[in-house]
Amino acid sequence: MEDSRIALPIGTTLDRYIKKKQDEFQYATGELSQLLRDIALAGKVVNREINKAGLINIVGPIGAQNVQGEDQQKLDVLANIRFIRALTKGGEACAIISEEDEEITDLNNDGKYVIAIDPLDGSSNIDVNVSIGTIFSIYRRVTPVGTPITKEDVMQKGNEQAAAGYLLYGSSTMLVYTTGHGVNGFTYEPSLGEYFLSHPNMSIPENGKIYSINEGSYSSFSTPVKSYVNFCKENSYSGRYIGSLVADFHRNLLKGGIYMYPPTAASPNGKLRLLYECNALAFIVEQAGGSASTGEQRILDLQPEELHQRTPLFIGSKNMVSKVEEFYGV
Secondary structure: OOOOHOOOOOOHHHHHHHHHHHOOOOOOOOHHHHHHHHHHHHOOOOOHHHHHHHHOOOOOEEEOOOOOOOOOEEHHHHHHHHHHHHHHHOEEEEEEEEEEOOOOEEEOOOOEEEEEEEEOOOHHHHHOOOOOEEEEEEEOOOOOOOOOOOHHHHHHHHHHEEEEEEEEEOOOEEEEEOOOOOOOEEEEEEOEEEEEEEEEEOOOOOOOOOOOOOOOHHHOHHHHHHHHHHHHHOOOEEEEEOHHHHHHHHHHHOOEEEEEEEHHHHHHOOOEHHHHHHHHHHHHHHHHHOOEOOOOOOOOOOOOOOOOOOEEEEEHHHHHHHHHHHHHHO
């Protein structure tokens, strides 16, 4: 056998890639690079806990609710602890906004970045071994370093993100992120404990044939949403809905498609949170050539007014999102 086939190259590690690309970061002084490494490390720890969850009794509800009024799962709480601990010890984040915490966590340090995070997306799928994930946004604070965190630091539009990404815990664990210079995906190799570049320069097809929506709420959808769903059916699109936002988004990012969470009778403002779910994925999808909208407005242009503000979301292939907006009359 040829030597070249015996020892094939294993690829570019996340750490090496970040160092190589650091000059692309605005204000590049190393903090943002280290922040991404801290998130990647916490992702390794959470991945480990998820993989052994059924063996050490950390599946199922914990018996409490988060600020959203949703039942917390044991792994929700564990993931929140792991990410906050990693970000606190890293020192680059000055404040953390988490789905699991009612208030801002002010770290009272000289960090330059505000992190908004959903530590474990897809809680309803934890106990049935279906893909789940972590979503994060990174903003550069706007007030002077060392001063108390203010509303101005936290309530920033999505178009002001310095970086955003997600971790997907599925058949393999992946970290996908952008710093505003395209989207790249890294797959975790557990035997080496490293993320390797596996999906460089990710782009979403302009058109797709997949639509992802909870059709169980169809009767309470608005007329524009019903019209678009009917349009998908009439054109023989495939309905694919996992119920984990990250998993549905990731599939559509690779294959082309649209994910939709519109207003419903139960959630008149939509269910997904602007600061730590929608903004991050909207930044990623636009960097990959797609679109994200409320149906009437670009997600990244929304001005947050509340920490846990909800918004409708239509996200994915550009032409599919545009078609939804047509039904809304935009």
